Amino acid sequence: MIRLCIAKDRVAQKALYEQYSPMAYAICLRYLSNQFDACDCLQKSFIKAFANLGQVQSNSSLAGWIKTVTIRTCLDHIRSKKQLKFNDLDHAKQTKDESVVELKLSDHNVEFDELCQLIDLMPEGYRTVFNLAILDEMSHEGIAKICDISIGTSRSQLFKARKMMQALIIQHYGQLTY
Amino acid sequence: MSKNLHNNEQYLQNLSNQGSKVPPAPVWDQIEAELDAGSKSKPLLPWMWIGGLSLLVLTSGFWLVNNTTPVEESVQRGVNQALETTEKVLSTKAIDNNAKPINKKETAQLIDANLASDEQKTQKVKKPQQRQKATQPIIPNENLPKPRSSTKAWVQIDENNTSPQQTDRPIIQQAPPSDQIFQQGSTAIKPILIDKDGMRLDEKRKSEKSNIDTSNSDKLILSTGGEEMPVGLNRLINPFSVDKVQPNFDHRLIPHVEFALDNSPVIRQVSPWFIEASGGIGREVASPDVINNTLGNYRIDTEDKWYAWSSAFHIGYQLENNWYSKLGIEVNQTKDKFDYFRKDVTTVIMDSTNSFNHQIVKGDEWSIGEIRYTYLDLSLQIGYRQALGKSVLSMEGGPIFNTQLMAQGKVRIGDREISKMEEQDYFKSNIGIGGRFSVMFDYPLNEHLWLSFGPTYHQYFEGISSESNSLDQRSAVIQARMRLRYNF
Numbered sequence: 326m327i328r329l330c331i332a333k334d335r336v337a338q339k340a341l342y343e344q345y346s347p348m349a350y351a352i353c354l355r356y357l358s359n360q361f362d363a364c365d366c367l368q369k370s371f372i373k374a375f376a377n378l379g380q381v382q383s384n385s386s387l388a389g390w391i392k393t394v395t396i397r398t399c400l401d402h403i404r405s406k407k408q409l410k411f412n413d414l415d416h417a418k419q420t421k422d423e424s425v426v427e428l429k430l431s432d433h434n435v436e437f438d439e440l441c442q443l444i445d446l447m448p449e450g451y452r453t454v455f456n457l458a459i460l461d462e463m464s465h466e467g468i469a470k471i472c473d474i475s476i477g478t479s480r481s482q483l484f485k486a487r488k489m490m491q492a493l494i495i496q497h498y499g500q501l502t503y
Numbered sequence: 504m505s506k507n508l509h510n511n512e513q514y515l516q517n518l519s520n521q522g523s524k525v526p527p528a529p530v531w532d533q534i535e536a537e538l539d540a541g542s543k544s545k546p547l548l549p550w551m552w553i554g555g556l557s558l559l560v561l562t563s564g565f566w567l568v569n570n571t572t573p574v575e576e577s578v579q580r581g582v583n584q585a586l587e588t589t590e591k592v593l594s595t596k597a598i599d600n601n602a603k604p605i606n607k608k609e610t611a612q613l614i615d616a617n618l619a620s621d622e623q624k625t626q627k628v629k630k631p632q633q634r635q636k637a638t639q640p641i642i643p644n645e646n647l648p649k650p651r652s653s654t655k656a657w658v659q660i661d662e663n664n665t666s667p668q669q670t671d672r673p674i675i676q677q678a679p680p681s682d683q684i685f686q687q688g689s690t691a692i693k694p695i696l697i698d699k700d701g702m703r704l705d706e707k708r709k710s711e712k713s714n715i716d717t718s719n720s721d722k723l724i725l726s727t728g729g730e731e732m733p734v735g736l737n738r739l740i741n742p743f744s745v746d747k748v749q750p751n752f753d754h755r756l757i758p759h760v761e762f763a764l765d766n767s768p769v770i771r772q773v774s775p776w777f778i779e780a781s782g783g784i785g786r787e788v789a790s791p792d793v794i795n796n797t798l799g800n801y802r803i804d805t806e807d808k809w810y811a812w813s814s815a816f817h818i819g820y821q822l823e824n825n826w827y828s829k830l831g832i833e834v835n836q837t838k839d840k841f842d843y844f845r846k847d848v849t850t851v852i853m854d855s856t857n858s859f860n861h862q863i864v865k866g867d868e869w870s871i872g873e874i875r876y877t878y879l880d881l882s883l884q885i886g887y888r889q890a891l892g893k894s895v896l897s898m899e900g901g902p903i904f905n906t907q908l909m910a911q912g913k914v915r916i917g918d919r920e921i922s923k924m925e926e927q928d929y930f931k932s933n934i935g936i937g938g939r940f941s942v943m944f945d946y947p948l949n950e951h952l953w954l955s956f957g958p959t960y961h962q963y964f965e966g967i968s969s970e971s972n973s974l975d976q977r978s979a980v981i982q983a984r985m986r987l988r989y990n991f
Binding site (some may be wrong): 339351 | 514515516518519520521522523524525526527529530531533534535537538802942
């Protein structure tokens with residue numbers, strides 16, 4: 326299929342799109358705050374992917390490669406709109422551990438849409454680092470490089486993002502338990 | 504707590520990895536349309552247009568300058584034809600070893616007699632363009648008669664028959680024979696244009712007064728015939744070779760055509776060092792990739808062409824061959840007036856005192872504002888100055904390094920009014936890179952001062968860091984500039 330796509334076979338390109346676009350669109354929705362931007366990024370990601378498909382060694386690595394292309398496109402999009410800001414103000418400093426009620430998300434059958442809504446509620450910087458570090462399992466070194474920030478900033482942003490996510494989870498699902 | 508947090512994150516991670524969402528159908532249509540468009544030829548980038556235009560201007564300028572030599576086309580054709588004929592004859596003809604040099608005085612008298620008797624035949628040869636009076640006559644020998652009219656006379660001399668032959672076409676004089684030259688089997692063929700005062704036209708150009716120093720302008724001459732010898736003979740060498748022309752009175756009647764490479768006169772400067780102050784006003788064109796979005800409705804009704812003005816200061820050094828380089832700084836300002844619309848945006852307004860008091864606002868968002876950006880450019884330029892009459896055409900280009908000095912203005916996002924641009928990332932202090940090209944017409948005010956006008960084009964590329972780009976909304980600036988150059 327890769328070979329056919331490189332040869333600009335439109336049927337093969339559409340098949341590849343149909344296979345991987347749900348995964349890529351989910352990534353776009355996680356990183357971007359609205360579906361218009363997500364669609365835009367999905368479109369750009371696949372244009373880039375079709376243009377550079379020759380870099381892919383095998384079918385097995387295709388999914389990971391498309392994921393990487395999509396994440397990078399989302400970050401470029403955020404940057405181009407000057408939304409990406411890593412605020413060092415400690416908004417979550419007053420949140421204390423003892424004030425947080427313990428809660429298991431697994432008890433609440435949370436769906437992907439709800440995850441996106443939760444992530445959307447975070448500021449852009451928090452959301453980006455949370456996505457990269459927790460959901461896409463990227464190292465702080467990688468995040469620092471891709472976001473052009475220091476490793477320390479990445480760590481502190483993640484710390485605050487995790488706090489905020491926990492707070493948001495409790496805010497949304499806490500009432501169900503108690 | 505931390506274990507619970509970790510479990511929740513693990514759960515979110517699994518959810519994320521399993522998550523899939525079918526995108527809307529129009530997305531594929533858009534991709535397909537873009538793939539189709541991509542296979543067609545892409546339009547030329549602005550900088551390619553500018554490059555092509557600069558090349559055209561450069562070529563036209565060079566052509567114009569090189570065609571200022573007042574040589575009539577008919578004369579040139581005739582001379583070339585005569586040259587070919589003479590070369591052919593001389594190459595096949597055995598030269599008489601007993602031939603003697605012709606007496607200079609006799610030759611002159613013969614020529615004069617023929618000039619008087621048969622002037623009509625020479626009328627086909629057009630009169631060379633009149634120029635200013637020459638400063639140095641090249642016929643020091645007073646015994647030689649002066650030409651009687653501005654009509655050029657063409658006389659051919661054969662070494663076996665000393666009486667000159669009048670012809671109805673431009674005639675090449677075979678210079679008076681010399682034993683030395685004949686022994687070498689060479690001959691003299693070199694047309695020179697002379698006006699009615701007996702002045703060589705190439706010499707006359709030197710007498711023009713301007714800041715263009717033509718004193719060395721005959722250093723390089725593409726000769727049609729050969730090298731002129733001090734004895735009045737021309738040694739036949741490779742046509743179109745680069746020769747040095749030396750004045751020689753024996754060449755008075757020898758037609759000579761120069762395809763001049765001597766029209767790049769040195770532009771006279773009091774000192775090679777100069778300083779420049781310049782200012783410009785124009786428009787900045789933002790990148791369409793940034794402004795337009797096929798799916799989102801953001802940034803509608805936005806001016807994508809912004810006013811831009813700048814002032815610059817440079818210090819430079821000009822070489823004798825008219826090349827120069829200069830280094831300087833330039834302060835640019837652009838005004839961005841925007842009306843920015845985003846659909847379904849979620850904004851969290853943070854409460855710094857209590858993280859649970861975040862205000863979460865969802866919905867469409869309008870951003871209206873006017874921001875004045877100030878940039879500082881460091882530019883290194885390399886240029887070339889080409890004389891155009893008494894003025895000069897300067898062409899220059901080179902890299903620029905760019906950073907944002909400040910962003911001032913007011914922005915209203917929904918109900919919030921923002922006056923500190925840093926809050927919304929309108930201000931960034933990254934370094935960017937670009938290029939600057941300009942074509943200026945320089946007019947000398949006096950020996951120190953030059954006033955210049957012309958267009959300037961700035962093309963800004965990606966920021967140096969691929970991960971951060973402060974220039975993503977200012978891709979190109981086109982300005983009309985005025986410049987004052989002072990030569991020390």
